[in-house]
Amino acid sequence: MNGLGFFLDYSRCIGCQACVQACEECDTHRGRSMIHLETIQRQDSVQTAPQICMHCEDPICAQVCPADAIKKTPDGVVQSSLKPRCIGCSNCVLSCPFGVPKYYAEIDQMMKCDMCYDRTSVGKKPMCATVCPSQALAFTTLEEMQRSRQGHAIQDWTFGQENVRTKVYLWVPEETVRFQIDLVQIQGPSRIQEDRNDVAALLED
Amino acid sequence: MPGKEKTGVLNEDTLHATFWGLVVAVMLSAGIYFGSRRLRDFDPALVSYAGASVFCAFGLAYRYAMWLRRPPTRLYWFRGWQIFLRPSKLAGNLMMFVRLFFQSFVEQRFIDRRSHSRWAAHWLIAWGCILAAMVTFPLSFGWVRFESAPGSQDVYRAFAGGVPVFSFRLDSPIAPLIFNVLDVAAVMVLAGVFLAFRRRARDRGALAVQQFANDLLPLLLLFAVCITGLFLTASAHWFRGLHYGFLSQLHAVTVIFTLLYLPFGKFFHIFQRPAQLGVAFYKQAGQQGPPAVCHRCKKAFATAMHVEDLKSVQRQIGVEYELEGSGHYQDVCPSCRRQTLALAQDMAWRDTRRPGSTR
Numbered sequence: 001m002n003g004l005g006f007f008l009d010y011s012r013c014i015g016c017q018a019c020v021q022a023c024e025e026c027d028t029h030r031g032r033s034m035i036h037l038e039t040i041q042r043q044d045s046v047q048t049a050p051q052i053c054m055h056c057e058d059p060i061c062a063q064v065c066p067a068d069a070i071k072k073t074p075d076g077v078v079q080s081s082l083k084p085r086c087i088g089c090s091n092c093v094l095s096c097p098f099g100v101p102k103y104y105a106e107i108d109q110m111m112k113c114d115m116c117y118d119r120t121s122v123g124k125k126p127m128c129a130t131v132c133p134s135q136a137l138a139f140t141t142l143e144e145m146q147r148s149r150q151g152h153a154i155q156d157w158t159f160g161q162e163n164v165r166t167k168v169y170l171w172v173p174e175e176t177v178r179f180q181i182d183l184v185q186i187q188g189p190s191r192i193q194e195d196r197n198d199v200a201a202l203l204e205d
Numbered sequence: 206m207p208g209k210e211k212t213g214v215l216n217e218d219t220l221h222a223t224f225w226g227l228v229v230a231v232m233l234s235a236g237i238y239f240g241s242r243r244l245r246d247f248d249p250a251l252v253s254y255a256g257a258s259v260f261c262a263f264g265l266a267y268r269y270a271m272w273l274r275r276p277p278t279r280l281y282w283f284r285g286w287q288i289f290l291r292p293s294k295l296a297g298n299l300m301m302f303v304r305l306f307f308q309s310f311v312e313q314r315f316i317d318r319r320s321h322s323r324w325a326a327h328w329l330i331a332w333g334c335i336l337a338a339m340v341t342f343p344l345s346f347g348w349v350r351f352e353s354a355p356g357s358q359d360v361y362r363a364f365a366g367g368v369p370v371f372s373f374r375l376d377s378p379i380a381p382l383i384f385n386v387l388d389v390a391a392v393m394v395l396a397g398v399f400l401a402f403r404r405r406a407r408d409r410g411a412l413a414v415q416q417f418a419n420d421l422l423p424l425l426l427l428f429a430v431c432i433t434g435l436f437l438t439a440s441a442h443w444f445r446g447l448h449y450g451f452l453s454q455l456h457a458v459t460v461i462f463t464l465l466y467l468p469f470g471k472f473f474h475i476f477q478r479p480a481q482l483g484v485a486f487y488k489q490a491g492q493q494g495p496p497a498v499c500h501r502c503k504k505a506f507a508t509a510m511h512v513e514d515l516k517s518v519q520r521q522i523g524v525e526y527e528l529e530g531s532g533h534y535q536d537v538c539p540s541c542r543r544q545t546l547a548l549a550q551d552m553a554w555r556d557t558r559r560p561g562s563t564r
Contacts, residue, residue, distance in 0.1 A: 010547035011554060027409040038543045049547030063522050064515065066277040067477060079414060083319070084474035087481040091277060094507055094515055095524070098546065099539030108315045108481065118413035151554075160534045161525035172550060173557040182529045185549040186501055186537055 012136035015048035019128035053113035055167035061092035226267035241347025264468030285483025329397030337390035499538035506538035
């Protein structure tokens with residue numbers, strides 16, 4: 001994709017929902033938004049986080065698919081399930097480490113972010129990155145990201161003991177070389193366990 | 206990750222699939238031999254169709270067996286049958302099966318909800334092909350034959366397995382329908398193929414992801430089979446048999462190529478797709494049991510049976526979601542996974558944030 005990469009930085013999200021709306025314009029899933037916009041600690045906070053497909057090198061969604069319906073393009077984009085094959089079991093929905101695939105019961109099919117393949121396959125930016133005002137979702141060169149932000153991009157994740165490498169980058173501090181998700185991260189810091197909705201405590205340094 | 210080791214397993218899988226391929230091919234060959242009354246009703250002119258069908262049966266069984274070797278497929282397949290055949294639920298399951306079969310296969314309503322033109326194309330192609338298959342396979346295998354009634358050239362009789370099943374007069378209204386049933390099927394398929402091509406030529410989403418071998422070749426093959434079949438009718442009725450020999454050879458080539466392609470291309474979904482019904486029974490059985498509760502938000506997000514089965518599949522394929530100490534990532538709901546990722550990134554920044562940072 002001409003040296004362009006897809007970079008995700010949750011902390012920049014301002015919750016404007018432009019990505020959610022723009023996603024619906026994508027021709028491969030017209031009218032349906034594939035972006036998840038999570039509101040974190042909703043009771044007290046406006047913090048939001050977008051989740052797009054991270055396009056794993058060896059997608060777990062495809063590994064657990066009984067119908068062998070999830071395929072990756074030669075350029076590493078994991079596509080929505082193949083319509084003739086998908087049997088609507090939701091294995092992919094439950095197994096994806098990033099919680100990305102969506103199951104639509106009315107059409108009995110799983111659909112997911114395909115990085116706006118109709119656009120990125122011809123050198124255009126994905127819809128969400130095009131409209132994101134804070135560039136929490138950025139489709140640009142690594143050099144441009146390094147020039148304009150502190151931190152660096154990583155593609156390596158560990159969920160429990162499962163290592164995952166993704167095509168989409170996460171923007172993290174220089175000290176972080178691999179993003180580890182374990183019990184500590186799932187439960188949050190100890191003070192958050194006491195009151196998960198106490199955002200003041202969450203923001204304290 | 207032992208589950209991801211494929212060395213040696215591949216050979217075992219291939220042998221297993223080859224075995225089932227041969228079993229089905231031999232069974233079909235025996236069916237042709239005995240069903241045609243030891244080849245007495247078998248039409249030698251159709252031997253190439255029968256041969257291609259036997260190879261096709263081998264390929265279908267081979268691929269189906271290979272498909273069932275995948276741990277998630279195997280689990281769903283056996284679990285689906287196990288749930289369906291439970292004696293206490295069998296009567297209700299049979300009722301549900303009839304309803305699902307009508308909705309999903311006869312009407313194909315779930316495709317209509319994707320797009321009307323897509324449904325129209327698929328329905329015409331599917332039922333055109335089924336109609337044609339119901340005629341051509343029994344004829345090619347010698348299971349069905351037609352002949353004039355003794356003493357009357359005006360009455361035609363149909364035999365199945367050598368047993369007369371019905372007869373009709375050549376001047377009756379049903380006669381042209383029976384003689385042209387393949388033409389009717391061909392017109393249905395052609396209409397569907399044109400609708401499908403139209404959609405594939407105009408839909409920008411389809412244009413972005415379609416592939417020649419997967420999406421266009423099957424339509425081209427159906428077009429070739431139908432159009433060459435209709436050429437035969439046109440040659441016989443309107444052109445006094447012009448080039449009939451060549452056209453029949455050409456038609457045979459297109460049909461045989463389609464039969465050889467059938468197990469390995471898009472058409473395999475015809476045999477894969479009934480798994481959709483098994484999933485419906487699986488979901489229903491899961492909902493009757495306890496739910497899976499998210500480790501983080503404590504809300505129900507799936508059925509416990511589904512989550513436990515997924516853990517089993519993940520162990521088999523070498524996905525290690527076991528968390529340090531205790532717990533399993535599979536017990537975290539998709540929404541909490543997404544929230545955890547954002548909070549974990551936030552924690553990473555807070556842990557390293559320096560005073561005076563411009564970020």
